[in-house]
Amino acid sequence: MKRSTPKATRHVNQNEGLIFEKSSPGKAAWKLPPLDVPEVDTAKLLGSAERKDLGHMPEVSEIEIIRHFTRLSTWNYAIDLGMYPLGSCTMKYNPRVNEAVARVEGIANGHPYQPEKISQGALQIIKTLSEILIEITGLDAITLQPAAGAHGELTGLLIIRAYHKSQGKPRKKILIPDSAHGTNPATAAMAGYSVENLKSNALGMVDVASLELQMNEDVAALMLTNPNTLGVFEQEIHKIADILHAKGGLLYMDGANMNALVGKVRPGDFGVDLMHLNLHKTFSTPHGGGGPGSGPVAVRKVLEPFLPKPVVVTKPDGTLGFDYQRPQSIGRVRAFYGNFGMFVRALAYIQANGPDGLRQTTEDAVLNANYIRKGLEGSYDLPYATPTMHEVVFSDKLQAKKGVRTMDIAKRLIDYGFHPYTTAFPLIVPGALMIEPTESESKEEMDLFVDAMKSIAAEVEEEPQTVLDAPYSTRVSRLDETAAARKPVLRWSPNV
Ligand SMILES: *Cc1c(COP(=O)(O)O)cnc(C)c1O
Numbered sequence: 001m002k003r004s005t006p007k008a009t010r011h012v013n014q015n016e017g018l019i020f021e022k023s024s025p026g027k028a029a030w031k032l033p034p035l036d037v038p039e040v041d042t043a044k045l046l047g048s049a050e051r052k053d054l055g056h057m058p059e060v061s062e063i064e065i066i067r068h069f070t071r072l073s074t075w076n077y078a079i080d081l082g083m084y085p086l087g088s089c090t091m092k093y094n095p096r097v098n099e100a101v102a103r104v105e106g107i108a109n110g111h112p113y114q115p116e117k118i119s120q121g122a123l124q125i126i127k128t129l130s131e132i133l134i135e136i137t138g139l140d141a142i143t144l145q146p147a148a149g150a151h152g153e154l155t156g157l158l159i160i161r162a163y164h165k166s167q168g169k170p171r172k173k174i175l176i177p178d179s180a181h182g183t184n185p186a187t188a189a190m191a192g193y194s195v196e197n198l199k200s201n202a203l204g205m206v207d208v209a210s211l212e213l214q215m216n217e218d219v220a221a222l223m224l225t226n227p228n229t230l231g232v233f234e235q236e237i238h239k240i241a242d243i244l245h246a247k248g249g250l251l252y253m254d255g256a257n258m259n260a261l262v263g264k265v266r267p268g269d270f271g272v273d274l275m276h277l278n279l280h281k282t283f284s285t286p287h288g289g290g291g292p293g294s295g296p297v298a299v300r301k302v303l304e305p306f307l308p309k310p311v312v313v314t315k316p317d318g319t320l321g322f323d324y325q326r327p328q329s330i331g332r333v334r335a336f337y338g339n340f341g342m343f344v345r346a347l348a349y350i351q352a353n354g355p356d357g358l359r360q361t362t363e364d365a366v367l368n369a370n371y372i373r374k375g376l377e378g379s380y381d382l383p384y385a386t387p388t389m390h391e392v393v394f395s396d397k398l399q400a401k402k403g404v405r406t407m408d409i410a411k412r413l414i415d416y417g418f419h420p421y422t423t424a425f426p427l428i429v430p431g432a433l434m435i436e437p438t439e440s441e442s443k444e445e446m447d448l449f450v451d452a453m454k455s456i457a458a459e460v461e462e463e464p465q466t467v468l469d470a471p472y473s474t475r476v477s478r479l480d481e482t483a484a485a486r487k488p489v490l491r492w493s494p495n496v
Contacts, residue, residue, distance in 0.1 A: 022068060023058035029065045056493075075475055077419050083445050087391045087422040087434025088181060088229055090259050090281035091288065097352050098284060098345035107344055112336040116321045122340065123320035126312050129347045130296075136358075137255070137275060138268025139298040143307045145338045149256050150183040152276025152295030153223070155308060156252050157191035158330045159274060159299060160221050162306040163250070166328065171220035171249075177206050179228045179426045184254060193220060200428055204230040204384040208239055215247050225254040226267070229426040229434070230384050231369060231391035233260070241271025250274065250303075258282040259438065260366055260390035263359030274299040283346035294342035308333045364439035365390045368446060372437055375450035379457040383429050390438075396431035399457065402464040406431045409456055411478065412470035416452035 043050055060068070077084070084091035102108065110122050130142045146152040157174070164171050174188040177198045185195045196214060201207040206224065222244055227233045234240065241251045253267050253275035259282045261267070267275055279294035280287040287293065299307065309329040310322035322337075353361060366389055373382070373392040381397035396406040410420035410433075422434035437446055459466050471477060 022060050022064050025059055027059045027061045027064070029060055029062040077414075079440070082417055082419070083437065083441050083449055084419045085421045085435045085437055085449065086419065087231075087393065087436045088256065088425065089287070089422065090256070090278070090390070090436060090438055091419075092259070092281075092284055092438040093440035094284050094286050094345070095349060095352065098348045101348040102341050102344045110340070112340075116319070120320055123312055125340075125343055125347060126337065127320060129343050129350075130312070132347070132350055133277060133296055134298060136258075136262055136266065137272075137277070137298040138266025139272070139274070140268075140301040141304040141307060142296050142298040143311070143333075143338075144294065144296045144343060145308045145332070145334045146276065146295040146297060147334055147339055148280070148293035149254075149276055149278045149295045150187055151293075151333065152278075152297045153183060153187040153252075153254065154191060155295075155297045155330070155333050156274050156276055156299075157187060157193065157221075158333075159297070159303055159306045160250055160252065161191065161193075162328065162330050163303055164220055166306075167248075169217070169248070171218050173219045175211070175214060175219055175222040177224065177228065178428050179204065179225070179230055180223065181225055181229055181254060181256065182425065184223045184225070188223065198222070200228075203386045204228070204232045204428075205234050205236065205386070206240055208236050208243070211240060211243055215243050215249065217247055219244075219247065219249045221250040221252045221273075223252045223254060225257060227257050227260045227389040227391075229257075230386070230393050230429070231257075231260075231389045231436075232384060232386045233389055237270045245271070256281055257390060259436075260362060262362045263355060264362050268298075268300070274303055279342050279346040284349040285342045285345040292339040292342055294339045294346065296338075306330055310337075361439045365437075368437040368439060368441055369435070371443070371446055372435055372450060375446070376453055379454050380433060391434060391436035393426065393429055394433040394435070395429050396433060399460045400431060402460050404460045404464050404467050406433050408467050408470065409433065409453075409460075412456050412459070412467045413452060414471040415473045416455070418449060418452060 079091055079093055106121060107125075110119065114122075116123065126144060130144060134140065134142050143155065146155045161170070172194055173196050174193040175196050175198050176184050176188065177200055179200050188195045196219075198214065199207050199210050205228070211222070222240065224234065224240065226237060244251050250273040251271055253272040255267065255275040256278045258277055262282060274297060276295045276297045277283070279285045279296065285294065297307075305326065305328040307326070307329060308331060309326040310324045311326065312320055313323040315321045350358065369388050369390050369392050373388050376392075376394060380394035380399075382392075383395050383397075384393065396404070396409065399405070399409060406423045410423050413420050421436075423432065425434055426432060437449070441449075456467060469477075
């Protein structure tokens with residue numbers, strides 16, 4: 001079964017030349033109802049603030065503007081269109097029930113300046129979600145304030161700093177394995193720590209002997225992703241925790257990969273002192289496009305006093321409220337209380353699944369990653385044979401012999417109707433193909449994906465140029481990715 005037979009010729013849309021030049025004088029896409037209030041002199045009312053010249057606003061009819069935006073929307077790729085196998089990013093389906101709950105009037109229209117008395121429902125949502133996440137992580141307390149995973153890391157490191165300071169021994173170093181997500185060293189540096197690299201062993205796990213040598217009283221914490229970015233569970237996690245704790249260090253876990261663990265094991269039980277979660281990954285809230293995220297940080301009891309304030313508490317009269325009297329708190333890390341809409345969606349997802357459903361989700365995510373591993377073994381090089389958790393990492397070693405690299409394969413995958421996998425991480429695998437299907441995908445969709453990847457491997461053998469020139473099905477082909485990131489053109493101006 002094939003999704004399509006991708007052609008190696010450029011696809012041209014008949015509307016290509018008409019995309020942006022749609023304006024013609026006098027057209028409008030709006031109509032105001034008849035005036036039902038006394039007319040006022042706007043010039044008098046607005047004075048110099050009145051704009052007479054609206055610049056070069058496009059003048060288009062309703063159908064033209066609708067077609068314009070609808071057409072643009074079809075040029076995008078989304079999880080609602082097909083598999084989105086970005087490794088480590090956990091691009092899973094956002095169930096519609098999450099959206100239905102987030103749109104309930106009382107929830108959608110709540111305002112953070114509303115008095116506590118009439119915000120009891122919202123406070124209860126924060127409290128319930130907090131309690132559930134504490135149970136899932138096996139830790140003791142949590143803040144929901146951070147707006148994303150990297151922001152959670154920063155919050156965690158500020159807590160680590162405050163903790164060591166309170167012990168009278170501020171420390172200077174953070175240990176980070178070479179398999180870490182790029183945000184980890186960046187965050188540690190931003191928090192003012194020096195970063196020391198920790199080598200992985202041949203199995204793709206932390207080298208415990210090196211850790212033992214590198215650990216000393218100057219190390220504030222180890223930042224560890226588990227399962228790590230190879231999709232490998234750190235089997236010596238207890239030993240790692242013991243080595244850190246023996247010298248007064250803390251074990252921070254990057255919990256962005258909790259999709260492999262929820263309902264099966266709890267980081268608090270294997271020695272983790274604090275960690276962040278990505279609600280926008282593991283707990284299915286929308287993800288991508290720069291939209292709001294949520295990166296709660298869960299901590300052990302000894303770290304609770306340092307959590308950002310305010311925290312939700314039950315007051316003596318039994319109602320919920322915010323407690324600002326937290327003298328050891330690191331302070332606020334965000335305006336208001338965090339991205340509340342994401343809390344609602346995550347809670348809806350968790351409660352719709354229930355404990356057994358969440359455990360099943362984890363098992364399905366791991367099963368799916370292993371299904372893809374089996375399907376592609378032989379066609380692509382597998383640098384670490386250690387058991388696969390939620391994602392599998394191949395390398396382009398076999399294809400590189402023909403001059404085709406991971407980025408070329410990813411570009412060709414677009415022609416087969418899939419979003420590319422992750423190409424740049426983990427750094428310890430040169431030419432990585434990092435693939436995370438998540439539990440959202442059916443066997444049928446994964447079969448299509450495996451077929452597409454095998455078909456590309458065959459193309460590399462037979463006619464590598466086809467792959468090197470891909471994609472053919474997109475509006476633009478290969479971009480200058482550095483220029484696109486550094487000098488983005490975000491505004492269109494008419495030629496006048
Ligand atoms: C996504 C991710 C992060 C960063 O999370 P953001 O929400 O993108 O800031 C950190 N670590 C790992 C392992 C991740 O996958």
